Amino acid sequence: MEIDGTVRATEKSHRGFELALAGARVVSRAAVPLPLGVVDKVGADLNTRLDHRVLDLRKPAVRAIFELRSALLAGFREAFLHRGFVEVETPKLLRQGAEGGATLFSVAYFDRPAYLAQSPQLYKQMLIGAGLERVFEIAPAFRAEPSDTVRHITEFTSLDAEVGYVDDPEELRGLLEGIVADSVGATRSVLEASGNPLAAGLPRLELPFPRYSFATCEGWLGRPGAGRDFGTEEEKAIGERVARESGAPFYFLTDYPTSVKAATFYARRRDDDPGSTYYFDLDFRGLEIASGGLREHRLDPLLANLASAGLDPGSFAGYLEAFRYGMPPHGGWGLGIDRLVQALAGLANIRESRLFPRDRYRLDP
Ligand code: AMO
Numbered sequence: 001m002e003i004d005g006t007v008r009a010t011e012k013s014h015r016g017f018e019l020a021l022a023g024a025r026v027v028s029r030a031a032v033p034l035p036l037g038v039v040d041k042v043g044a045d046l047n048t049r050l051d052h053r054v055l056d057l058r059k060p061a062v063r064a065i066f067e068l069r070s071a072l073l074a075g076f077r078e079a080f081l082h083r084g085f086v087e088v089e090t091p092k093l094l095r096q097g098a099e100g101g102a103t104l105f106s107v108a109y110f111d112r113p114a115y116l117a118q119s120p121q122l123y124k125q126m127l128i129g130a131g132l133e134r135v136f137e138i139a140p141a142f143r144a145e146p147s148d149t150v151r152h153i154t155e156f157t158s159l160d161a162e163v164g165y166v167d168d169p170e171e172l173r174g175l176l177e178g179i180v181a182d183s184v185g186a187t188r189s190v191l192e193a194s195g196n197p198l199a200a201g202l203p204r205l206e207l208p209f210p211r212y213s214f215a216t217c218e219g220w221l222g223r224p225g226a227g228r229d230f231g232t233e234e235e236k237a238i239g240e241r242v243a244r245e246s247g248a249p250f251y252f253l254t255d256y257p258t259s260v261k262a263a264t265f266y267a268r269r270r271d272d273d274p275g276s277t278y279y280f281d282l283d284f285r286g287l288e289i290a291s292g293g294l295r296e297h298r299l300d301p302l303l304a305n306l307a308s309a310g311l312d313p314g315s316f317a318g319y320l321e322a323f324r325y326g327m328p329p330h331g332g333w334g335l336g337i338d339r340l341v342q343a344l345a346g347l348a349n350i351r352e353s354r355l356f357p358r359d360r361y362r363l364d365p
Helices: 046-051 053-057 060-082 121-129 169-194 197-201 214-221 232-245 299-308 313-324 337-345
Strands: 002-009 017-025 106-109 112-116 134-142 155-164 211-213 250-254 279-284 287-294 330-336
Touching: 046 053, 053 060, 060 134, 060 169, 060 197, 060 337, 121 134, 121 155, 121 313, 121 330, 155 169, 155 337, 169 197, 169 250, 169 279, 169 287, 169 330, 197 337, 211 214, 211 232, 214 232, 214 250, 232 279, 232 287, 279 337, 287 337, 299 313, 330 337
Parallel strands: 211 250
Antiparallel strands: 002 017, 106 112, 134 155, 155 330, 250 279, 279 287, 287 330
C-alpha cells in the first residue's frame, strides 16, 4: 500500500504525530486469508511460523532478532580486526571431516563422495603453519544432528579463531572473553541507537568471566571422575550453580579430561598430566556457546592421538603435511553464533535465531 498525506503533531497519539490521509493505492495485492497473522500479538506455534517465515519476519519483534544478529556479527568483525586478526574463508566441500564421522553430511562430488564441513578446524590450523598467525572465519558449518533439541540445528554459523605462538590456554580465554565483551557492547550501542527493544536484555559484562574447572563442576553434580561430557541437564544445573556462585552470565569450564576429548585428536594433552587437556568451553547460563583450547602442534603426539581415536593418518595427509615443516604452538576456538543470538535475544529455540533454519525435518522454505 502506498499512501500520501500530511504529518501533523498531536498529543492524542503515543508517537506524538498523526497522518492526515489524502490518498491510498494498492501496489501489490495480498492473497487472503493470511496463513499467519502479521499484526496480531497472539503467537502461532513455531512450526507454523517457520513454514510461513516471510510473513513471520514481517513482525517487528521477529525482525529485531536479525538486527541484533547483524550488529553482533559486525561487532565481532570489528573486535577481531582491531586485535590484528585476518578474516579467512576455508572450503566447505571436504574429502574428510574433522569432528568424527557420525555428524557428516555426504554429497555426491562428481564421481566420488565428499562431505560438507562440520567445522573449519583442520584448515584454520593449517593456516597457522602457513604463517597467518591470527585468523578468524564466520561461515556455515553442517552437522547431521538427528536429535530434535532447542539447541541443535543442522546448518549453523560458526565463528572460528586460531592463534599462533600461544602456549597457555589462559591467553586464549583472555582473547575470547575480550572479543565477546567488546562485541556485545558494540551490539548494545547499535541497538540502543535504533530503538531495538532487545537492547534492554543484553547483559552488562564484567571481565574476567569466572572460570570453573571440569572437576569442580563434576563435584557440584555429585559425579566426580565420571569421565564423560556434561549432558544438557547437567549443563543447565551447572548454569544454575554458577548463577548462585557469581551471577555472571558467561563463564568458562576449564581443564577438560582427556577421556572426554578422546575423539578430539587435535586437542593437546597437558604436558604435566596426560589425563587432562588444555581445553575449555564458554557457557552462557547453562548453554554451551564455544569450545576451544591449545592444539597438539607436534607431529608424533598428533599421530599418536589419531591412532588412539581410531583414525587413519592417510586420510589427513594435507593436514599432517602442515605439521611436517614447522608448526608453532597454537590454539583457538569455535563459537556458535546461533546459540549466542539465542542466548542474547532470550529465545527458547535456536531455530528462531536463523532466518530459514535447517533441522532433521526442515529443508523448506
Ligand atoms: P564444537 O563441536 O564444540 O567445537 O562446536 C563449537 C560450537 O559450535 C556450536 N555448535 C552448534 N550450534 C548449533 N547447532 C549445532 N548442531 C551445533 N554444533 C556445534 C556450539 C559449539 O560450542 N572444532 C571445534 C572448535 C575448536 O576447537 O576450535 C568445534 O567445532 O556453540
